[in-house]
Amino acid sequence: MKTVNIGGVREKIIERSDYPPAKLKKILGKETVAIIGYGVQGRGQSLNLKDNGVKVIIGVRKGPSWKLAMEDGWVPGKTLFEVDEAVRRGTVVQNLLSDAGQKAMWPVVKENLQEGAALYFSHGFSVVYPKQTGVRPPKNVDVILVAPKGSGTTVRRHFLEGRGINSSFAVHQDFTGKARDRCIALGIAIGSGYLFETTFKKEVYSDLTGERGVLMGAIYGLWLAQYEVLREKGHSPSEAFNETVEEATQSLYPLIAENGMDWMYANCSTTAQRGALDWFEPFKKASKPVFKKLYKSVSSGEETRITLEANSKKDYRKNLAKELKAIADSEMWKVGKVVRGLRPENQEGLAAGKKKKRTKKATKASAKKKPAKKKAAKRAKKR
Ligand SMILES: NC(=O)c1ccc[n+]([C@@H]2O[C@H](COP(=O)([O-])OP(=O)(O)OC[C@H]3O[C@@H](n4cnc5c(N)ncnc54)[C@H](OP(=O)(O)O)[C@@H]3O)[C@@H](O)[C@H]2O)c1
Numbered sequence: 461m462k463t464v465n466i467g468g469v470r471e472k473i474i475e476r477s478d479y480p481p482a483k484l485k486k487i488l489g490k491e492t493v494a495i496i497g498y499g500v501q502g503r504g505q506s507l508n509l510k511d512n513g514v515k516v517i518i519g520v521r522k523g524p525s526w527k528l529a530m531e532d533g534w535v536p537g538k539t540l541f542e543v544d545e546a547v548r549r550g551t552v553v554q555n556l557l558s559d560a561g562q563k564a565m566w567p568v569v570k571e572n573l574q575e576g577a578a579l580y581f582s583h584g585f586s587v588v589y590p591k592q593t594g595v596r597p598p599k600n601v602d603v604i605l606v607a608p609k610g611s612g613t614t615v616r617r618h619f620l621e622g623r624g625i626n627s628s629f630a631v632h633q634d635f636t637g638k639a640r641d642r643c644i645a646l647g648i649a650i651g652s653g654y655l656f657e658t659t660f661k662k663e664v665y666s667d668l669t670g671e672r673g674v675l676m677g678a679i680y681g682l683w684l685a686q687y688e689v690l691r692e693k694g695h696s697p698s699e700a701f702n703e704t705v706e707e708a709t710q711s712l713y714p715l716i717a718e719n720g721m722d723w724m725y726a727n728c729s730t731t732a733q734r735g736a737l738d739w740f741e742p743f744k745k746a747s748k749p750v751f752k753k754l755y756k757s758v759s760s761g762e763e764t765r766i767t768l769e770a771n772s773k774k775d776y777r778k779n780l781a782k783e784l785k786a787i788a789d790s791e792m793w794k795v796g797k798v799v800r801g802l803r804p805e806n807q808e809g810l811a812a813g814k815k816k817k818r819t820k821k822a823t824k825a826s827a828k829k830k831p832a833k834k835k836a837a838k839r840a841k842k843r
Pocket of ligand 1: 497498499500501502520521522523524525526555556557558559560561562564565582583585607608609610611612
């Protein structure tokens with residue numbers, strides 16, 4: 461465990477090295493982990509746990525998830541069960557149904573939970589808003605949370621690449637006196653690179669704000685606004701898209717990921733630097749009231765109400781598909797498809813052999829470039 465001073469706040473960070481395989485085995489060796497739901501998180505977390513030597517069973521209703529679980533090698537009657545049976549067999553029950561599914565299936569989960577089990581969530585949603593969800597865990601179980609900061613697909617992909625995903629963890633109720641250890645061990649075993657502590661409430665408030673805000677909602681809103689202005693002012697679709705999305709995702713965001721915002725600014729033209737430094741404040745000023753409104757809607761439970769109402773409808777997937785199709789069919793994303801297709805690596809004309817050659821050359825070139833990159837990184841760190 462490391463205490464890190466982050467932005468003036470001392471935070472405790474749990475790393476993989478704090479829970480090496482022998483310690484994981486000691487804590488989880490006798491547990492049967494029932495993963496309820498086999499969506500993106502259920503799939504990623506269950507496969508990682510299994511590969512880490514944990515005894516895992518899956519609990520899902522018959523349907524697309526059941527089929528997918530069978531395709532992945534889970535065996536009906538042995539490692540694949542209906543939800544009630546899996547909950548009964550689990551000493552750890554990882555509730556990874558969709559949040560609306562958690563509400564619908566709560567009576568079944570609650571009825572079959574064993575005393576002393578650990579009831580695990582990857583989102584504070586169900587527990588923090590009991591009025592809307594009805595989820596009130598009984599007193600005789602541990603209630604814990606590990607929330608990977610990324611899609612279940614990334615959880616699995618990073619694990620297979622030997623990397624980790626950062627996750628938050630929280631203990632809501634400690635019945636057995638072992639809740640914290642169980643929680644952290646599970647967090648490491650599902651593939652987290654490091655874990656930081658939170659509460660159920662803070663996790664759900666920040667998560668709902670983040671995905672509605674900068675991570676997904678706000679970013680698309682901003683991109684769309686800029687794209688529309690450029691188009692209205694007579695710029696071509698490809699120019700508007702390149703200046704709004706392609707350059708961001710292909711060039712600038714990876715630089716932010718590598719070394720931070722100042723590093724990205726430092727690696728742009730002086731003209732771009734001046735403009736960005738002058739304009740980020742007006743954008744912040746314009747959007748902060750919207751973020752405040754959003755946070756209020758999250759903390760009042762309004763976002764939960766809207767989400768559960770929409771996602772509990774029978775035709776939820778059909779309506780979602782319609783909304784997503786409208787985005788795909790909009791000019792901006794039709795242009796996006798064409799622009800992505802123009803990336804050399806996506807050009808059909810490149811035969812596999814040619815591709816290999818280019819890759820080799822590219823590897824050589826990037827190998828040559830590395831020292832310069834390292835020097836630049838050092839320079840940036842010094843600043
Ligand atoms: N996705 C993410 O990026 C992410 C990241 C961190 C945390 N989380 C959290 O992880 C949890 C799982 O999310 P997810 O994205 O993996 O969900 P998801 O992909 O939507 O998975 C839904 C699963 O729930 C089942 N399900 C839904 N409604 C059901 C019902 N009424 N009865 C029985 N089964 C039902 C589905 O089965 P069918 O196939 O039969 O419909 C499917 O197996 C959520 O709490 C979420 O907030 C998600």
